[in-house]
Amino acid sequence: MTELLTAAQMRAIETAAIESGQVTGLELMERAGRGVVEAIFEEWPELSETSGTAVVLCGPGNNGGDGFVVARLLKEWGWEVEVFLYGDPKKLPPDARTNFERWESKGQVNIRRIDPPTLVDDTFRIPPATDLIIDGLFGTGLTRPFDGVFSLMTLEPARSLLQKNNVRLVSIDVPSGLCSDSGRILGNVIVADLTVTFHEKKVGHMINDGPASCGMVRTKQIGLKQKKYNQTVQLTSEKGLFPAKYTADHKYSHGHALILSGGPGKTGAARLAARGALRIGAGLVTLGVPPSAQMEVAAQVTAIMLQRAEDADALAEALKDKRLNAMCLGPGLGLKRARDLVPVALEEGRSTVLDADALTAFADDPATLFEQLHENCVLTPHGGEFARLFPDIAEKLKAIPTKGPAYSKVDATREAAKRAGCVVLFKGADTVIAAPDGRCAINSAEYERSAPWLATAGSGDVLAGFITGLLARGFAPMQAAETTAWLHVECARQFGPGLIAEDLPEQLPAVFQSLAK
Numbered sequence: 414m415t416e417l418l419t420a421a422q423m424r425a426i427e428t429a430a431i432e433s434g435q436v437t438g439l440e441l442m443e444r445a446g447r448g449v450v451e452a453i454f455e456e457w458p459e460l461s462e463t464s465g466t467a468v469v470l471c472g473p474g475n476n477g478g479d480g481f482v483v484a485r486l487l488k489e490w491g492w493e494v495e496v497f498l499y500g501d502p503k504k505l506p507p508d509a510r511t512n513f514e515r516w517e518s519k520g521q522v523n524i525r526r527i528d529p530p531t532l533v534d535d536t537f538r539i540p541p542a543t544d545l546i547i548d549g550l551f552g553t554g555l556t557r558p559f560d561g562v563f564s565l566m567t568l569e570p571a572r573s574l575l576q577k578n579n580v581r582l583v584s585i586d587v588p589s590g591l592c593s594d595s596g597r598i599l600g601n602v603i604v605a606d607l608t609v610t611f612h613e614k615k616v617g618h619m620i621n622d623g624p625a626s627c628g629m630v631r632t633k634q635i636g637l638k639q640k641k642y643n644q645t646v647q648l649t650s651e652k653g654l655f656p657a658k659y660t661a662d663h664k665y666s667h668g669h670a671l672i673l674s675g676g677p678g679k680t681g682a683a684r685l686a687a688r689g690a691l692r693i694g695a696g697l698v699t700l701g702v703p704p705s706a707q708m709e710v711a712a713q714v715t716a717i718m719l720q721r722a723e724d725a726d727a728l729a730e731a732l733k734d735k736r737l738n739a740m741c742l743g744p745g746l747g748l749k750r751a752r753d754l755v756p757v758a759l760e761e762g763r764s765t766v767l768d769a770d771a772l773t774a775f776a777d778d779p780a781t782l783f784e785q786l787h788e789n790c791v792l793t794p795h796g797g798e799f800a801r802l803f804p805d806i807a808e809k810l811k812a813i814p815t816k817g818p819a820y821s822k823v824d825a826t827r828e829a830a831k832r833a834g835c836v837v838l839f840k841g842a843d844t845v846i847a848a849p850d851g852r853c854a855i856n857s858a859e860y861e862r863s864a865p866w867l868a869t870a871g872s873g874d875v876l877a878g879f880i881t882g883l884l885a886r887g888f889a890p891m892q893a894a895e896t897t898a899w900l901h902v903e904c905a906r907q908f909g910p911g912l913i914a915e916d917l918p919e920q921l922p923a924v925f926q927s928l929a930k
Contacts, residue, residue, distance in 0.1 A: 414647040414648055414649055414650050414652060414854065414895075415613065415614070415647065415648040415650055416613055416639070416645045416646070416647060416648070417613065417614050417615060417616045417618075417619060417645070417646045417647070417648050417855065418612070418613050418614070418615055418616070418645070419593070419594045419615070419616055419818070420553040420554065420593045420594055420615070420818065421818075422645065423553060423611075423612065423613075423615065424553075426612065426637055426638075426639070427441060427637065430636075430637050430638065435636075435638070436636060436637075438475075438507075438508040439508045439511060439512075440636075441635055441636075441637075442475065442478050442479055442482055442508050442509070442512060443482055444633075444635035444636060445479045445482070445585070445611050445633070445635055446479050446480075446481075446482025446483045446485075446486060446512075447482070447486060448609060448611060448633030448634075448635060449479065449482075449483050449547070449583065449585055449609045449633070450483055450486045450487065450490075451633065452583075452607065452609040452631045452633060453545070453581075453583055453607065453609075455631075456607055456629065456631070457581065460544065460545065460581075461490075464490070464491040464492055464493070465492050465493070465544035465545060466492065466493045466494075466495075466540065466542055466543050466544050466545070467484070467487050467492050467493070467494045467495070467543070467544065467545040467546070467547060468494075468495050468496075468497065468539055468540065468543050468545070468546045468547070469481075469483060469484040469487075469494060469495070469496045469497070469546075469547040469549060470496075470497050470499070470546070470547065470548055470549055470550050470589075471484075471496060471497065471498045471499065471513075471549050471550070472499045472500070472549060472550035472551050472552070472589070473499055473500035473501075473504060473505065474505075474506060474509065474551070474552070474554050475506055475508060475509050475552075475554070476549050476550065476551055476552030476553075476554060476585055476586060477498070477499070477505065477509050477513075477549050477550070478505070478506065478508050478509025478510075478511075478512045478513070479549050479552075479585045479586075480496070480547055480549025480550075480585060481496070481509065481512035481513050481515070481516045481549075482512050483547050483549065483585070484496050484516055484547070485512070485515060485516050485519070487545075488519065492545075495540060496516065498513070499550055502517075539575075539580075543578070543580050544579075544580065544581065545580070545581050545582075545583065546575070546580060546581070546582045546583070547583050547585065548582060548583065548584040548585060548588060548589050548603050548605060549585045550589035550603070551589040551590070552585055552586035552587055552589070552593070553586050553587055553593040553615060555587075555589065555590065555591075555592065555593075555599055555817055556816055556817045556818075557599065557600075557815075557816055557817070558590075558599045558600025558601070558815065558816075559589055559590035559599055559600045559601050559602065559603075560600050560601065581606050581607065582603065582604070582605050582606050582607075582628075583605060583606065583607045583608070583609065584603060584605035584607070584608045584609070584627070585608075585609060586608070586609070586610050586611065586615070587608060587610070587615060587617060587618065587623075587627070588602050588603045588604065588605045588608060588626045588627060589602070589603045590602030590603055590626075591617055591622065591623060591626050591627070592617055592814065592817040592818055592819045592821075593615040593616070593617040593618075593817075593818075594615070594616055594617055594817065594818035594819070594821060595616070595617055595620070595621060595814070595817070595818060595819040595820065595821030595822075595823075595824075596616070596617035596618070596619065596620040596621035596622050596623030596624075596626075596821065596822075596843075597617075597621050597622060597814050597819040597820075597821065598622050598626070598814075599814055599815075599816070599817055599819065602622065602626050603626075604625070604626050604628070605626065605627055605628045606628040606629070607628050607629050607630075607631065608627040608628060608629070608630045608631070609630075609631050609632075609633060610630060610631070610632050610633070611632070611633055611634070611635050611637075612632070612634065612635060612637045612639075613632065613639075614630060614632055614648070616646050616821065616823060616855070617821075618630050619648060619843060619855050619857045619859065620821060620822050620823065620843040620845065620855060620857075621821065621822060621843065623843075624842070624843070624857070624859035624860060629860065630860065644851050644853070646823055646853045646854065646855060647852075647853070647854040647855070647895075648854070648855055648856075648857065649854050649855065649856040649857075649895050649896075649898060649899040650899065651899065651903075651928055663696070664696035664697055665696055665697070665736060666696060667694055667695055667696035667885065667886045668695050668696055668697075668738050668739055668882075668884075668885025668886050668887065669695070669696060669697040669698075669699065669734075669736045669737050669738060669739075669885060670687075670690045670691075670695040670697070670698045670699070670737075670738075670739045670740070670741065670881045670882055670884075670885040671698075671699050671700075671701055671720070671731070671732075671737045671739070671740045671741070672686050672687040672690065672698065672699070672700050672701065672740070672741045672744075672878065672881065673700075673701045673722060673728070673740070673741065673742045673746055673750075673754055673758075674700050674701060674702040674703075674706060674710060674722075674745065674746070675703075675706070675745040675746045675747045675750060675770075676703050676705055676706050676747065676750070677705050677706045677709055678709075679706070679745040679746075679747060680700075680702065680706050680709055680710050680713075680745060681745060681871070682744030682745030682769070682871060682874040683700060683702075683741075683744050683745050683746070683874070684700065684710065684713055684714060684717070685744065685871050685874040685875050685878065685914050685915065685918075686741050686744045686768075686874045686875065686877050686878030686881065687700050687714070687717045687878060688717070688875070688878065688915075688918045689874075689875040689876070689877075689878025689879045689881075689882060689917065689918045690739075690741070690878040690879070690881045690882035690885065691716060691717060691882065691918075692882070692918035692919070692921045692922075693878075693879045693882035693883055693886075693897070693900070693918075693921060694882055694883070694886055695739070695881070695882040695883075695885040695886060696885070696886075697718065698716075698717050698718070698882070698885075699717070699718040699719065699720045699737070700714065700717055700718070700719055700720070701720045701721075701722030701728065701731060702719060702720070702721065702722060703721075703722065703723045703750075704721055704723055707719060707721065722754075724753060724754075725753045725754060725756075725757045728754050728757045728758065729757050732757070732758075732761050732763075737763070738763055738764060738884075738885055739763065739764040739765070739766075739881050739882075739884040739885035740758050740763060740764070740765045740766070740881070741765070741766040741768065741877050741878060741880075741881040742754060742755055742758055742765065742766070742767055742768075742771040743766070743767055743768035743769035743770050743771030743772060743793075743877065744768055744769050744770075744873075744874040744877055744878075745769070745770070745874070746769070746770040746771060747770055748770055748773060748774045749774075750770075751770040751771045751773075751774035752774045752775070755767065755771050755774065755775075755782070755785070756785055759785040759786065759787065759790070760785070762787055762789060763789065764789045764790075764791075764881075764884035764885070764890065765789065765790050765791070765884075766790075766791045766793060766877050766880050766881045766884065767790060767791070767792050767793070768792075768793045768794075768873065768874070768876075768877040769798070769873070769874070769877075772792065772794055772798045772801070772802055773798060773801060775802070776801035776802065779801075779802045779803070782802070782833075783832060783833050783834065786833050786834050786835050787834065787835065788834065788835055788849070788890070789835070789884075789890060790833075790834075790835035790836070790890065791835065791836045791837075791838060791880055791884070791890045791893065791894050792829075792833060792835060792836070792837045792838065793838045793840060793873065793876065793877055793880065793894075794837070794838075794839060794840065795840045795841070795873065796839075796840075796841065799825075799829070799839055802829070802833075803825070803828075803829045803832065806825050806828050806829055806832075807825070809824075809825065810822065810824075810825045822839060822841075822843060822845050823845055823847070823853055823855070825839070825845075826839045826845040826846070826847040826853065827847045827851055827853055829847070830847040830848055830849050831849050831851075833849070834849050835848075835849065835890065836848050836849075836890040836891050836894050838880075838894045838898065840873060840876070842857070842858045842859055842863075842865075843855060843857055843858075843859065844856040844857075844858070844898050846891065846894045846895055846898060848890070848891045852891055854891075854895050854898075856895065856898035856899055856901075856902065858902045858905075862902055862906065864902050864905035864906050866905055866908075866909070866910050866911070866912040867901070867902070867905045867912070869912060869913055869914055870913075870914060871913070871914025871915070872901075872905075872914050872917060874914065875901070875914050875917040875918060876897060876898070876901050878918075879897040879900060879901060880893050880894055880897045883896060883897060900921065900924060901917065903920075903924045904916075904917045904918075904920035904921060904924055905917065905920075907920040907923050907924055908920050
């Protein structure tokens with residue numbers, strides 16, 4: 414999987430490279446600027462075939478230094494370039510100051526200082542016929558709300574005007590105003606059409622407001638070596654995710670999953686989960702149903718087996734079969750039934766997915782649930798369920814950030830996993846998965862992997878079933894959650910618009926075949 418970096422981790426990588434003599438800061442700045450220009454021309458080849466007009470906004474740090482490099486390179490390409498500098502050039506960091514001086518030495522070029530950067534300033538006007546705006550204001554270094562004259566560009570009238578005139582806006586590293594660690598907006602944010610980052614994507618590109626602010630994200634290499642961190646956030650991908658079966662195996666080699674169902678008229682969610690568990694490769698899947706729902710379920714399933722599970726005693730009796738090695742409780746289970754059955758299931762210590770009603774049933778006393786959880790569990794809350802189980806964490810996540818790095822969904826999920834003592838999969842287009850030891854991954858359904866049709870009733874039930882199926886097959890909880898989250902999105906993308914939850918398991922064969930190529 415790809416690593417996602419925080420601002421501090423990226424700075425440490427750059428500092429290590431500079432201190433080792435591998436490269437100078439000035440060389441890194443030059444490579445970054447060239448990477449931005451390359452990305453622009455790769456994304457919009459027509460811009461490389463003509464001389465356009467560009468406005469470059471340079472901030473008071475090294476992000477501004479990158480902007481000066483971009484301005485110089487565009488000028489050398491034959492573009493008309495106007496530069497606005499936020500602040501005093503004498504206070505620029507050394508490498509940024511050098512690139513300011515290189516730009517200034519061209520003599521005939523224009524540079525306008527916005528100092529002090531007040532909210533109302535008549536000196537800041539985007540020239541007519543501008544083709545390109547480069548946002549080199551703050552990048553990953555922003556630690557306070559973004560305001561001042563340049564924040565006028567964040568307002569809707571300015572955005573609409575830029576779109577109307579087909580002006581492309583490109584941000585260097587992250588859009589100014591976006592916290593690169595959390596994807597949260599600090600005050601205001603410049604919404605980009607293209608964001609060019611370096612070495613690796615940052616966590617903020619992939620979560621919260623990041624995808625809506627960044628436009629497209631392109632990563633350019635600037636000759637740095639990766640430094641390994643124990644707490645690096647991973648971005649799920651197809652690498653190593655193909656859950657193959659082997660020719661010498663039989664059905665019991667791949668586990669036996671038990672999915673607990675609700676009563677009459679409430680069995681659909683559990684049936685979706687069971688179908689998902691079977692399709693993802695569990696050797697056997699049994700639905701545990703109350704007697705009153707047995708005929709309803711029997712009329713709907715074939716390869717999935719049935720087991721009477723009327724109450725806690727019946728579940729305890731069923732679990733005497735040690736071949737039942739993974740369970741799923743929650744989809745359509747009902748709150749009272751969940752409260753009765755969850756303790757029995759958890760007492761066994763077997764791999765268990767708790768979703769939906771199995772989470773909400775403990776909303777009035779989450780501590781009781783946490784006391785029973787064990788390391789083989791996976792919790793799969795959506796935002797509302799997360800807030801009911803972890804209200805204090807949810808409040809921190811909900812609070813408007815006043816400084817950066819802001820509290821993020823990654824922080825929240827890690828904190829929740831540590832408190833629960835098991836893997837937590839916090840659902841959303843930016844699904845975050847964390848283990849109690851701090852391991853963390855993001856599964857993104859944004860950018861090229863956008864799958865908005867996953868927002869349909871029952872898709873979460875299928876996700877829970879997918880995880881249960883992989884747990885039955887012997888996957889570790891973190892691996893099962895990561896693999897499932899990626900496959901879930903791929904199934905939706907495979908089907909496309911018009912998707913309903915029943916379609917998701919049926920896309921798995923095609924997804925598996927594509928991974929095997």
